[in-house]
Structure formats: structure tokens, C-alpha cells
Amino acid sequence: MVIKIEMLKYFVAVAQSGNLSDAADKLGRTPSAVSMMLKQLEDHLGAPLFESDRKSKLTSLGTFTLDEAARGLDHFQRTSSAIENYAHAKSxxxxxxxxxxxxxxxxxxxxxxxxxxxxxxxxxxxxxxxxxxxxxxxxxxxxxxxxxxxxxxxxxxxxxxxSDAFGIVCSNNHPLTELDFPLDWSELHRYPFIANGLCSQISDDAFQSVFKASKLMVRSTTSLLALIKTGIGISVLPKLVVDNARGDICFLAVNDSTARxxxxxxxxxxxxxxxxxxxxxxxxxxxxxxxx
Structure with a gap:
């Protein structure tokens, strides 16, 4: 037989209560059930844990066992709580x-x-x-x-x-803002174009020719928007990116429903x-x- 966690739990309850009756109430068990569990533990250890049947005084083995059991039960409780908290997303x-x-x-x-x-x-x-x-x-x-x-x-x-739509992004005073919308990709050929990491997601041939001809690639959205604001070039971005930007930026719809x-x-x-x-x-x- 091995020492079970329940044996230690019952023993600690009795040792701390000083009698079987109060320990049984605390554990929600009958005094006879608690007494039987204690006997199993003492039989396994081969020596008594209490000086008498009244369970009011510990033997030297009982004192040592109480210290170790209390420490072990506390560790078990903390471990159990940590596991339960993790399982229920509380940690x-x-x-x-x-x-x-x-x-x-x-x-x-x-x-x-x-x-x-x-x-x-x-x-x-x-x-x-x-x-x-x-x-x-x-x-x-x-x-x-x-x-x-x-x-x-x-x-x-x-x-x-x-998903959100791609559109042409330019400064507020750019000539593209004066045209009728939605714009065709072919309108981009007339202006310096700044490529970015999202350009490869647009499959239209007219746009891809503009993308491949670009001499400037900017992968940082913050840097890209700063260059667009200063009028260095135009680019394409999803609408959510521009909605989240502040300042002199325009989002111009394009005549391409697949560009998302x-x-x-x-x-x-x-x-x-x-x-x-x-x-x-x-x-x-x-x-x-x-x-x-």
C-alpha cells in the first residue's frame, strides 16, 4: 500500500481539530470513516500517530508527519488550483x-x-x-x-x-482626387508609384505592370503613409489601413471588385x-x- 492524499488530509484534520468528531464534521464524513482512514495510515507506517485514542496529543512520528503532510497538502492545493485556472483560462x-x-x-x-x-x-x-x-x-x-x-x-x-477593399492612396491635393470614381488601374501609370508588401495580392494585369515598374518598395505602413503625405508618390492599400490613418491622405475607390x-x-x-x-x-x- 502507498500513502494516499486522502490519508494525509484526514490525519491533518484530526491533528488540527484535536478529536475525531470535529474533524469528521470538517471533512463531511462520519467519525468511524475518519478513524478507519487513520488506522490504515498507522498500519502502513507501523507506528501510532497519536498518544491515545482521544487523538489530542501527537507522537513524535505524528508531529513529523503533520509538518510534512500540511506542507504537502498545501503544495497539492496550489498545484491543483494552478492546473484548474489554466484549464479554465483563468491564467x-x-x-x-x-x-x-x-x-x-x-x-x-x-x-x-x-x-x-x-x-x-x-x-x-x-x-x-x-x-x-x-x-x-x-x-x-x-x-x-x-x-x-x-x-x-x-x-x-x-x-x-x-476582408476589405484595396484602393488608391494619395495625398489630399493629388490630381487623382479630381477624377471621377471609381478609377481604373491604368490611371496609375502617369504618377510615381510606391510599392508595398500587399501589392502582390492584386492580380489585375494593368496593376501588376505598374507594380513591377516601381522603383521604390516600402514595407512599413507608417513610412509609406509619410511618403504619400509628402507627395513623393501614390500607392494602394486596404481601406481599413487608411481609415486608421490620420492626416492628409485620400482613399480612392477602384473599378476592380476582386481587389480585396x-x-x-x-x-x-x-x-x-x-x-x-x-x-x-x-x-x-x-x-x-x-x-x-
């Missing part, structure tokens, strides 16, 4: 990589809602472009990603979240997500669903 860690346009619009509400229900979960947010999000998912640097779902690798699982950016929740394929991560993912989906 844990969520690492998420997000494209800037989502980080500045949808994510604040997601974090606020999540922390209301899970205040003890730690969240690590990283702001980066879609390619970097995919890399960090694959390398397991983050648990979740919110990014474009193009060119999904086999190591990444994708769940569609929303598709955003998805990403995580590494064949990976069991923790309860906290699953709850964070659900919160993202809820916020987006209610916004649409």
Missing part, C-alpha cells in the same frame, strides 16, 4: 502577432473584452506585416496571428476573419491551443462578427 499566456491596421482598430476592443473575463492572463502583442506574422507562427514565436491569408503554408492553419485583402486568424497547424489562447481567438471572432 496562462497569449502571444499574438498582428498587422498594424488590425492592431490599431479591432485589437483594442478584443483585449479590453478578454481582460474583463480573464484578468490574470498575460498578453504579448507584436505589430508586424503579414509576412513576418506568418514567419513567427511557423517558428512558434507567437501563438496566434491576424494577417492576410494568402500563400498559406502547410504549417499554418487559417480561419477567415474579414482577406484577413484571417492564423496559428500553427496540428497544435493544441491552450484554453487561454482558444478564448482569445473566440473573442477576436466575436468582436469582428458584431462589427460587421
Amino acid at each position: 496562462g499566456f497569449v502571444r499574438i502577432a498582428v498587422v498594424p491596421s488590425v492592431a490599431g482598430t479591432i485589437l483594442p476592443e478584443v483585449v479590453e473584452r478578454f481582460l474583463e473575463k480573464h484578468p490574470n492572463v498575460h498578453i504579448d502583442i507584436r505589430d508586424m506585416d503579414s509576412a513576418a506574422v506568418h514567419r513567427d507562427i511557423i517558428s512558434e514565436q507567437v501563438d496566434l496571428g491576424i494577417a492576410s491569408d494568402v500563400d498559406i503554408e502547410s504549417q499554418v492553419e487559417s480561419k477567415p476573419l474579414f 485583402r482577406h484577413i484571417a486568424i492564423l496559428h500553427r497547424a496540428n497544435t493544441q491551443l491552450s484554453p487561454a489562447i482558444k478564448n482569445f481567438e473566440k473573442t477576436i471572432q466575436d468582436v469582428v462578427s458584431q462589427a460587421n
Whole structure:
């Protein structure tokens, strides 16, 4: 026979109460059931734990056992609580990589809602472009990603979240703003074009010729918008990016209904997500669903 956690629990209750009756009430058991459990423990140890049947005074073995059992039960309780908290998303860690346009619009509400229900979960947010999000998912640097779902690798699982339209982005005083909308991609040939990492998602041949002819590639959205504001060139971006920007920027609709950016929740394929991560993912989906 081995010492069971229940044996130690019953013994500590009796030792602290000083008698069987009070210990039995505390444990919600009968005095005879408690007495039987104590006997099993003493039989296993081969020596008595109490000086008499009254259970009011411990033997030297009883004193040693009480110290060790109390410490062990406390550790067991803390371990049990930690496991239960993790299982019910009351604790844990969520690492998420997000494209800037989502980080500045949808994510604040997601974090606020999540922390209301899970205040003890730690969240690590990283702001980066879609390619970097995919890399960090694959390398397991983050648990979740919110990014474009193009060119999904086999190591990444994708769940569609929303889509928004691409449009031409220019300064408020640019000549393009004086034309009738929606614009054709062919209008871009007349002006300096600044390429960015999202341009490859637009398949139109007329646009691709403009993209390939560009002499300037800017992958940072912040830097790209700054260059556009100063009139150095024009570019194309999803509408959400421009809605989130401030300053002298215009978003011009284009005559191409297929030009849309598709955003998805990403995580590494064949990976069991923790309860906290699953709850964070659900919160993202809820916020987006209610916004649409």
C-alpha cells in the first residue's frame, strides 16, 4: 500500500481539530470513516500517530508527519488550483502577432473584452506585416496571428476573419482626387508609384505592370503613409489601413471588385491551443462578427 492524499488530509484534520468528531464534521464524513482512514495510515507506517485514542496529543512520528503532510497538502492545493485556472483560462499566456491596421482598430476592443473575463492572463502583442506574422507562427514565436491569408503554408492553419477593399492612396491635393470614381488601374501609370508588401495580392494585369515598374518598395505602413503625405508618390492599400490613418491622405475607390485583402486568424497547424489562447481567438471572432 502507498500513502494516499486522502490519508494525509484526514490525519491533518484530526491533528488540527484535536478529536475525531470535529474533524469528521470538517471533512463531511462520519467519525468511524475518519478513524478507519487513520488506522490504515498507522498500519502502513507501523507506528501510532497519536498518544491515545482521544487523538489530542501527537507522537513524535505524528508531529513529523503533520509538518510534512500540511506542507504537502498545501503544495497539492496550489498545484491543483494552478492546473484548474489554466484549464479554465483563468491564467496562462497569449502571444499574438498582428498587422498594424488590425492592431490599431479591432485589437483594442478584443483585449479590453478578454481582460474583463480573464484578468490574470498575460498578453504579448507584436505589430508586424503579414509576412513576418506568418514567419513567427511557423517558428512558434507567437501563438496566434491576424494577417492576410494568402500563400498559406502547410504549417499554418487559417480561419477567415474579414476582408476589405484595396484602393488608391494619395495625398489630399493629388490630381487623382479630381477624377471621377471609381478609377481604373491604368490611371496609375502617369504618377510615381510606391510599392508595398500587399501589392502582390492584386492580380489585375494593368496593376501588376505598374507594380513591377516601381522603383521604390516600402514595407512599413507608417513610412509609406509619410511618403504619400509628402507627395513623393501614390500607392494602394486596404481601406481599413487608411481609415486608421490620420492626416492628409485620400482613399480612392477602384473599378476592380476582386481587389480585396482577406484577413484571417492564423496559428500553427496540428497544435493544441491552450484554453487561454482558444478564448482569445473566440473573442477576436466575436468582436469582428458584431462589427460587421
